[in-house]
Amino acid sequence: MTQAGLAQALDFRAAAAGDAPLVAARRRAVPAPGADPIALRITGASKRFPGVRALDNVDFDLRAGEVHVLFGENGAGKSTLISIIAGALKPDWGTIELRGERIELHSVDDARKRGIAAVFQDFSLAPDLTVEENIFLGIEPMRGIVLDKRAIREGARHALEAFGFALNPRAVVSSLSRAEQQMLEITKALVTNPSILILDEPTASLTDRETTALFRLVATLKADGAAIIYITHRISELEKIGDRVTVLRDGQKIDTLPIAEVSHKGLVELMTGRPIGNFIPRIRHEPAETLLSVSNLSTRNKRVRGTSISVRGGEVVGLAGLVGCGKSEIGRACFGVDAIESGKIEFLGIPVPAPSPAAMLRRGLSYIPSDRHREGLMLNRSMRENVSLAVLDTPELARGGVLRRSAERSLARRLCDKLRVRPPHIESDVNKFSGGNQQKVLLAKSVARKTRLFIFDEPTTGIDVGAKVEFYEFLQELVVAGNGVLLISSELPEILNLCNRVYVVANGSIRAELEGDAIDEQKILANFFHNG
Amino acid sequence: MSTDLNAETPVSLSTADKVLAGLKRAFLSGGILPLLILLVISGLFFGLQEPRFLSLPNVLNILRQSTYLIIVSMGQMIVLLTAGLDLSVGSIIALVSVVSAIVMVEVLGASPDAVGLAMAAGIGAGLAVGVGVGVINGIGVALLRVPPFMMTLGMLSIAFGAALTLSSGSPIFGVPETYSLIFGYGRLFSIPAPVYFTAGLFVIVYFVLNWTPAGRYFYALGSNRRAARLSGIKTNRYLLYAYIGSGVLAAIAGLLLTARTASGEATIGQDLVLQSVAACVIGGVSLFGGIGRVGNVLLGAFFISLLTNGMNLIQVESYVQQIVVGVVLILAIVVDQLRLRYGGHARLD
Numbered sequence: 116m117t118q119a120g121l122a123q124a125l126d127f128r129a130a131a132a133g134d135a136p137l138v139a140a141r142r143r144a145v146p147a148p149g150a151d152p153i154a155l156r157i158t159g160a161s162k163r164f165p166g167v168r169a170l171d172n173v174d175f176d177l178r179a180g181e182v183h184v185l186f187g188e189n190g191a192g193k194s195t196l197i198s199i200i201a202g203a204l205k206p207d208w209g210t211i212e213l214r215g216e217r218i219e220l221h222s223v224d225d226a227r228k229r230g231i232a233a234v235f236q237d238f239s240l241a242p243d244l245t246v247e248e249n250i251f252l253g254i255e256p257m258r259g260i261v262l263d264k265r266a267i268r269e270g271a272r273h274a275l276e277a278f279g280f281a282l283n284p285r286a287v288v289s290s291l292s293r294a295e296q297q298m299l300e301i302t303k304a305l306v307t308n309p310s311i312l313i314l315d316e317p318t319a320s321l322t323d324r325e326t327t328a329l330f331r332l333v334a335t336l337k338a339d340g341a342a343i344i345y346i347t348h349r350i351s352e353l354e355k356i357g358d359r360v361t362v363l364r365d366g367q368k369i370d371t372l373p374i375a376e377v378s379h380k381g382l383v384e385l386m387t388g389r390p391i392g393n394f395i396p397r398i399r400h401e402p403a404e405t406l407l408s409v410s411n412l413s414t415r416n417k418r419v420r421g422t423s424i425s426v427r428g429g430e431v432v433g434l435a436g437l438v439g440c441g442k443s444e445i446g447r448a449c450f451g452v453d454a455i456e457s458g459k460i461e462f463l464g465i466p467v468p469a470p471s472p473a474a475m476l477r478r479g480l481s482y483i484p485s486d487r488h489r490e491g492l493m494l495n496r497s498m499r500e501n502v503s504l505a506v507l508d509t510p511e512l513a514r515g516g517v518l519r520r521s522a523e524r525s526l527a528r529r530l531c532d533k534l535r536v537r538p539p540h541i542e543s544d545v546n547k548f549s550g551g552n553q554q555k556v557l558l559a560k561s562v563a564r565k566t567r568l569f570i571f572d573e574p575t576t577g578i579d580v581g582a583k584v585e586f587y588e589f590l591q592e593l594v595v596a597g598n599g600v601l602l603i604s605s606e607l608p609e610i611l612n613l614c615n616r617v618y619v620v621a622n623g624s625i626r627a628e629l630e631g632d633a634i635d636e637q638k639i640l641a642n643f644f645h646n647g
Numbered sequence: 648m649s650t651d652l653n654a655e656t657p658v659s660l661s662t663a664d665k666v667l668a669g670l671k672r673a674f675l676s677g678g679i680l681p682l683l684i685l686l687v688i689s690g691l692f693f694g695l696q697e698p699r700f701l702s703l704p705n706v707l708n709i710l711r712q713s714t715y716l717i718i719v720s721m722g723q724m725i726v727l728l729t730a731g732l733d734l735s736v737g738s739i740i741a742l743v744s745v746v747s748a749i750v751m752v753e754v755l756g757a758s759p760d761a762v763g764l765a766m767a768a769g770i771g772a773g774l775a776v777g778v779g780v781g782v783i784n785g786i787g788v789a790l791l792r793v794p795p796f797m798m799t800l801g802m803l804s805i806a807f808g809a810a811l812t813l814s815s816g817s818p819i820f821g822v823p824e825t826y827s828l829i830f831g832y833g834r835l836f837s838i839p840a841p842v843y844f845t846a847g848l849f850v851i852v853y854f855v856l857n858w859t860p861a862g863r864y865f866y867a868l869g870s871n872r873r874a875a876r877l878s879g880i881k882t883n884r885y886l887l888y889a890y891i892g893s894g895v896l897a898a899i900a901g902l903l904l905t906a907r908t909a910s911g912e913a914t915i916g917q918d919l920v921l922q923s924v925a926a927c928v929i930g931g932v933s934l935f936g937g938i939g940r941v942g943n944v945l946l947g948a949f950f951i952s953l954l955t956n957g958m959n960l961i962q963v964e965s966y967v968q969q970i971v972v973g974v975v976l977i978l979a980i981v982v983d984q985l986r987l988r989y990g991g992h993a994r995l996d
Binding site for chain 1: 857858859860861863864866867870871873874875876877878879880881933937938
């Protein structure tokens, strides 16, 4: 443990225990009148990785008391830039000035001691420890040589309360949902009392209520003189809380602008470098025969209770609901990932008593998981191997138990072109691609096999607007070709604009079914919180 | 790394940077190059110390000595690819040696002229032991979810104990001479017999790993088991196959070693556990699964044999040799970690 860290933790504890308003009780560098309001200045930052220029001569400045949004496509250099500011990466060239003083950051810990804290998308939580243990990990309050458990408990409780996150301090992290882990991660960053806070897509897995709480918190921090770097792909968010925005593209800075001066369209065009028309295409649905029919389905993990849905060819059916409402689990149960307790599943008119991924793929049903890293891709294998993995048992790719490697290569190349994976290197390991392109590899994998029904689970999380538009076009093609799509999504615009029918899920069962023109935001939201 | 240059400095690479970048790339790609360099350096080192090292008889000797390790390492590699580990290979060798020798001796005792039958029965029994231990390991790891380390550590003890019990702790003599000749001492075009067997097995393993769906599934299991399952792969079945593969390859090594010693021995094989893991890691097989090439494993195993042979020639004590092999193993893992660390951030776009 570091002395400074300890001091801060204790200081925090004092603040938490006392009656001073918690967030304001900080020793933060509030700019004195006349002082340089620039909290952080990056000049000429460049960073190369083998074969790529991730960041190319980027200037960036951050003022105390502002929320500065970083905007750009996947792979534009946002992650590299914040990694440099957070001390996780060293720039090859360029200088960093913190409150006017030239510094070099040697590690994340080093940055933290200087008051720079980051909440990355990849969490830094210890899954087997509790919430309170994680909050004070590395800065544990001590009494002599033993942990001051009471201080940890009190501090954690006060922090969670003050920040407006309803988490049980005694819960083990691995039992928390992704949204809850996100809240914990933010809490953990805030207890170190940072003057610069980096938030990398913090709302990606939060519900509206949690998002509102987070925005309130950000506003308080801002008023208190903290400087916040905020990465998001959601334009509505950017307008709600941002002061200035810096747009990056291909590792270069395109521009820094006050948010009041830019339009939606202008931003997207700056980001992608090309004009973009309507984001979400109107899909022409021509519902045909029923592909999937589920009746009274319950899963063994109790996340799905008595659900009935159906999907026809030529239509997109949406599953809408809050994070954790059980909508993912409905898709997973149909694919045979989550065990079924009772109920019936019929696919193409044939009952499937005990679905398994292998059997469902053979019948023509494919589930595309939301967590690309955990469930979707083999990160340390090539794009070619990822794309072909689910089709190696078909005669197209293996004859008499021997792989047809040239057929595999041409399949990978064809799908790489079709989905516009960039760069088009089919032999590159998947972990070398940006998030949006990894998503494309996953899509390529799903269409490598003859499939009638696609179940997409949160298909656009963490990908940029350009890649989203490409996904919607891809979806349209699938539907026009007569396939069925079950779209599980927490993004309301997707549900509202892409779907022919929508089921609203709450508490593991269907609360409402809306079709065509009846699909409307108010009706969907009204059913989100229904807890019958 | 420098942060001193100001923004106007043109982005360019000096020659030194280029050389460094090249070396780094070679290192990261983890190709065959570093191994070849190691081989050459150690060859030169021992060659200078002891002229006999590079003589033809000794080279053939190293080749023969390395065959057993190569075979075991290939099996170990298959299991490592699935993000597993097989610590029981040494005990499989011991048990196979004892069981096959006992079976051969028994059959010969019943009908002294049936040498062919005795050999066939002994080989069959040995292979059955390999399959059996592999199946138990596989069931434990795949179905019962015992961590591979604990499962195969347990089997190490069980199979070794069984070998000692069956042999009462002493060598079993009476293995037919023909068997020793064909599988141990024989030479064709002055190349030792085990080399041919090893070459054949290498071709088979190479083929399975690179040209069959099963091989691809081993990589997939280690790279991302959940993704493999969602891709319709019967993950438990292929985990089982991996452990059976490792068991069978260890059994074949055991049969060849039995021919070499001309007796059933419960005490052979335990060195090969650590050495096989070391050969794989030196050959670039990731301990976290999903990465590795069998050609490099062959070179890794050959390198370790070269090292032990060289140390024998310059009369390094066998106890000290154990220290050296341990150091080499740890160094190889450190290098593997560095590779992951530096390779991890790289992005293409």
